[in-house]
Amino acid sequence: MEYEFHFEVVFRNSGMLLEGAWLTIQLSFAATVLGLLVGILGALCKTSGIKPLDWIASAYVEIIRNTPFLVQIFFIFFGLPSLGIRMSPLQAALVALTANLGAYATEIIRAGIEAIHRGQIEAGLSLGLSRLQVFRYVVLFPALKTVYPALSSQFILLMLGTSVVSQISAEELTHIANFLHSRTFRNFEIYFVVLLMYLAMSTMFRALFHVTYLYAFGRKR
Amino acid sequence: MLLRDFGHGDILLLIYATRWTIALSLIAFAGGGLFGFAFTILRILPIRLLNYLSSAYIQIIQGTPLLLQLFVVFFGLAILGWDVSAWTAAAVALIAYTSAFLAEIWRGCIQAIPKPQWEASSSLGLGIFQLLWYVIMPQAIKISIPPTVGFLVQVIKGTALTSVIGFVELTRTAQLINNVTLEPFAVYSVIAVIYFSLCFPLTSLSRRLERRLNVSSAN
């Protein structure tokens, strides 16, 4: 084993890597916020009792969950332009990530809604609240509390998943790593350090979500 | 390179390439299952150091992207002097990935067995391995099947990433065909359908098993 490690190459380019990491974080948050909206909408469709809405939402969820993210992103970025839908790499990445989180969030939120006791909904209706008001005031918060742990794991998975959008040249962390690799050929060092950067980010966000949970759902007594 | 139309021949090529996706998934699942089981045991044995090591391993794998794991394994093995093929690197990385996730799923299942079961058995004088073997595992295996089948879907989808390090499975074949046909919409639609028809049956099976389990535990 004669290999000499040259980590200094990585550190010389740390500015670029940090910029990439920042874009990874931004992309993850943007996709999460949009994906949650999609997820709430999807869950509403699935629990609405209106058959066509249920079918559409179910089809969407199953298609996303049963195909690889890489294929989805190739389809969106390379395939959709034949239908006249053209996007920049970053836009395509955001759309793909949102669609992905939306599908998982739909299932998670639906489960959260269904975990709400029927009596809660009846109590709301009996007080004269409309179905939408019952959802907004009675169901939503307890449902979010139930689903928060699952959603935060999903966020971490999404953030790790953003590495895949490097394949359409969206300039997040992994793409920067690929770029440095092609320029410096210190491939192991670069990828190893970037791996650790992802590990740091996921550890950090997991801790952050835990604290947020305590703050948002823990009760002030 | 000459351009040609995307035709029946290409679809056959894709279906043919699917066997590599399946083969890699099976290897990852078998190897991942084996190591995953070992990590599960290491996590629940009453030996602190082993618990920490195992859980650190799981956290690292679960806290980093599979794509980066593939890169690190691919280039890392080369540094170690093993000139590995994309095929070997893909298998190693996916086994590592699968083992960590399965270990976490299975630990959850084992810990889902109510405490009195553990207490009752140890008060009967069973040792830790006897306890696991005779009391806990038979119950845990039952509840572990639906999530395990569900995770197989993640493995199959994960194999698509091995195309990035040059392993010619379904997605890589699609890229190659796309390069000569320039019909990305058709090519990626077809492989989406192929992946879907591999994954969806497993997803539904997992859901059905889960439902049956819930019904039987409710009665």
Place this chain on the structure above:
Amino acid sequence: MSLVQIEKVYKKFGDLQVLEDISLNVEEGQQIAIIGRSGSGKSTLLRCINGLEPINQGNIHVDGDLVNGQKTNLKLLRQKVGIVFQSYNLFPHLTVERNITLAPTVVKKFALADARALAHEVLRQVGLEDKIDSYPDQLSGGQQQRVAIARSLAMQPKVMLFDEITSALDPELIGEVLKVLEYLAQQGMTMILVTHEMGFAQRVADRVVFMHEGRIWESGPPEQLFASPETPELDSFIRAIL
């Protein structure tokens, strides 16, 4: 017209006839107790009155409004009909005060300050003013049920429905809830209550309705009904209870 007017109501769950030819009038200020075995249809009848369960035949009017019509505005109707459930159904993520002010502010568009004043007022009536900032899981079952009553009262309903509201409570907590009901009865609140508390029914109700197999089997003033049941079914029911 009576405040609550139920005419020839039929209801099925699948093949099971749960309500059969039910007719019942409740005048303003009356207290009606509905008794009977479980499965006799009493809770279902109650839930039909505020439209939580649809009916198959017949008519139900509350305060002149048809409950089971195509064009019925259930939202408006439910503001006139309060209901309290066996399982309290307080909203666990909201304080006692917010549980009470939610519907007045959201449905009736009260200003928050007015709704708060109202919350204090109804909590005073159930004797729980000091719990205004608590969360439901910090209260005993009896206290939760009293808050549920207060929450319903805050909508200033014309009639209140009570669906076995003491059945889930520990015996020592039943008294405090019944006391609130008695107070409401004295205030002249129109009430329909499904209950297993026979002594209470006897003391408070103007009229007792005995339901059996989805029908109104017997009804009348409590003293008469309990002292001299006309049907063997009621007779055996009373014996079993007492």
